[in-house]
Amino acid sequence: MLSRRDFVKLIALMATGTVGTACALEDFAEFEEEMDTHTTTHSETGSSDRVIIIGAGMSGVAAARTLVDAGYTVKILEARDRIGGRTHTASWDGTPVDLGGAWIHGRLGNPMTRLARQADARTTPTEEDITYGTNGQPLSAQEKELLQSFTSGWGDWLYYGQEEADYDQSLQALLEQIIAEEGLSAEEARLARFYISALIEQDYAGSLQQMSTYWFDEGSGFGGIDLLLVDGYGKIVDHLAQGIDIQLNTPIQTIRWGNDTATIIDQNGESYPADYVIVTLPLGVLKSNTVSFQPSLPAAKQSAISQLGISVFNKCYLRFDEVFWPEDYDWLAYVPEQQNRWPSWLNLDKAIGLPALVGYSTADYGRRLESWSDANIIADAMDVLRTIFGPNIPEPNDSIITRWLSDPYSRGSYSFIAVNSHPSVRQDLAAQVDDTLFFAGEATSSDYPSTVHGAYLSGVRAAEEIINM
Ligand SMILES: Cc1cc2nc3c(=O)[nH]c(=O)nc-3n(C[C@H](O)[C@H](O)[C@H](O)COP(=O)(O)OP(=O)(O)OC[C@H]3O[C@@H](n4cnc5c(N)ncnc54)[C@H](O)[C@@H]3O)c2cc1C
Known part of the structure; x- marks a missing residue:
């Protein structure tokens, strides 16, 4: 953007x-x-529940940070060999350059401004x-x-x-x-x-x-x-991800859910049991059906996925x-x-x-x-x-x-409301399913879609849904 x-x-x-x-x-x-009313502080409650987060972009890392700080055991499964997703700070002969998100949009009250300060990001x-x-x-x-x-x-x-x-x-x-x-x-x-x-x-x-x-x-x-x-968004993502269990190079193929539990299966057939799953797959990936949900997602969610537009x-x-x-x-x-x-x-x-x-x-x-x-x-x-x-x-x-758009793990840049659709589809996309599947990511944000801060806040929101269960 x-x-x-x-x-x-x-x-x-x-x-x-x-x-x-x-x-x-x-x-x-x-x-x-x-x-900045979005700072969340949780007491260390501790929990034996296993939470798996799919995707280590801003929303996934924000969700993990919130849950870990609240005492949960969390693992992020990430397809790429790096974290950050659509924020990608590359080194250009030693100079950091952002190939994805690059700006903090609106500095006042924006959680990214606070995080930049905490991470010493110029x-x-x-x-x-x-x-x-x-x-x-x-x-x-x-x-x-x-x-x-x-x-x-x-x-x-x-x-x-x-x-x-x-x-x-x-x-x-x-x-x-x-x-x-x-x-x-x-x-x-x-x-x-x-x-x-x-x-x-x-x-x-x-x-x-x-x-x-x-x-x-x-x-x-x-x-x-x-x-x-x-210095690039990478500095903020790295700051948030400190101490989080993140497994890279793990593209997920199947998400089985039901009866208050879930099993995630990666492309090598490895399975990961979970009590709660936070899905942060980008809208473009959800649209591509390369990750299979068994059973299928509810009709309202499928409709939201197809109605939202994905930009380039x-x-x-x-x-x-x-x-x-x-x-x-x-x-x-x-x-x-x-x-x-x-x-x-x-x-x-x-x-x-x-x-x-x-x-x-x-x-x-x-x-x-x-x-x-x-x-x-x-x-x-x-x-x-x-x-x-x-x-x-x-x-x-x-x-x-x-x-x-060609990137198999983003399949587009960010979401928009297409003609004849309605903003309420973002709520359908964000809605939890069966007290087991939770959804985060920029496209699920009604207030700040298409942005890094929207992704961050959606991750915090999904984590709090689990904490408040
Ligand atoms: C070029 C560009 C410029 C932008 N500029 C700005 C900007 O200046 N400011 C701003 O606020 N926003 C900007 N944005 C938007 C912002 O970058 C995104 O909204 C935000 O980063 C999305 O975060 P997310 O966590 O929702 O998704 P992502 O960051 O995409 O995270 C999802 C994660 O899921 C992983 N994944 C995908 N498939 C699988 C799978 N099968 N198994 C496991 N993991 C998987 C991905 O690799 C990724 O790490 C820009 C976006 C782009 C592309």
Whole structure:
């Protein structure tokens, strides 16, 4: 997820001409502690119940931490050879870079802010932004004015789509309706599509064609600016996972449940008996049916799994011998000819002192790129960079490209509410089954879906369901 809502705010601010003002990091530490009502402290009750958690992503590790602190015996079974799941801090020649979740979205009251402090994880704001038009030139005054008008108009359009329209429709359908009704020229329509795509697809990562106008922005958020984790999310995950029994390289194939007990079977046929199981399998994995539930999950849960949408959000890290882009900006935004073709770049030189850019490919465009070779993806990204910075910029000397949709243990980036669905399906996904199976993970979070903090809080919630049994 791109600096959630941050990029959006910047696009809006860019249109109003207020971008460029450095955003000082006020010291809200005390306020955060006060706001952070999610800290759970349990007395060490002890319990002989065996709890198995499937998945060592943020939700699984949070659930384990909560249970272990309450005296439970817990084991996490994780398919990969690492923990963290969709937070993955890789070492790029010694520099930590996040290939999955990277920002704390809304620092005030966010449990991640507190955990970052506890884990000594450094953070930095990423607020400064410049936008280039399709021809590669910074936006003209006229284009800025037009964007400004979309910024003011969007609230009304959305009000119409969410409050007045008799039926739900895709955001793309709403957008095209607006373009037609407002009589926008081709140039204006391209800018409108860029604006809405930047506003929504770069954030929710679902395709405008698939996202529900009624419900795409369900859920809540924390206040304050977003913060990039300089040392990567890995530092927080490692901090939470200290002392937890985690068995890596253990892909689970079958979950047998019933009669107040469960048996988990891995791909080697090894079985693990449990009194309680917390399933944190990503929505994409649940959709793929690669893990079999015996007996099948209740109909409401199956329906929730099929109704929720799964997004595509990928990163293309390009490192160069030298910086050839403006050093003072965190974000380089671009209005592409083709919707969502490399519309935003993060300047890692400013953020963490690495001469590299990160391009983001999301939604339909990102889905298409997943099947391309690395060389073709880099060529496509470089084509856009050359449009902005000229034909003579150097080739990258190294790259990292993610493919979260093809990854068998994520099968997508994060969840969204698809057209004609309803946010209540998240509660169906979260609901416990038979006092034995408990569910956590970002997709089960009604308040903070699609985020690391949502995953964390869902893990705490699932653990507390067991503790409160
Ligand atoms: C590219 C990208 C950027 C993002 N950016 C941000 C951001 O900046 N800020 C933010 O708040 N959120 C961001 N998100 C979303 C955030 O990363 C996720 O919502 C969150 O990490 C999900 O945590 P989780 O515990 O629900 O799932 P996961 O982290 O996916 O954990 C599930 C675990 O289950 C394991 N597993 C899967 N199948 C099996 C199996 N068969 N057997 C055993 N184990 C299995 C997986 O390997 C994984 O470790 C981003 C996501 C992506 C992909």
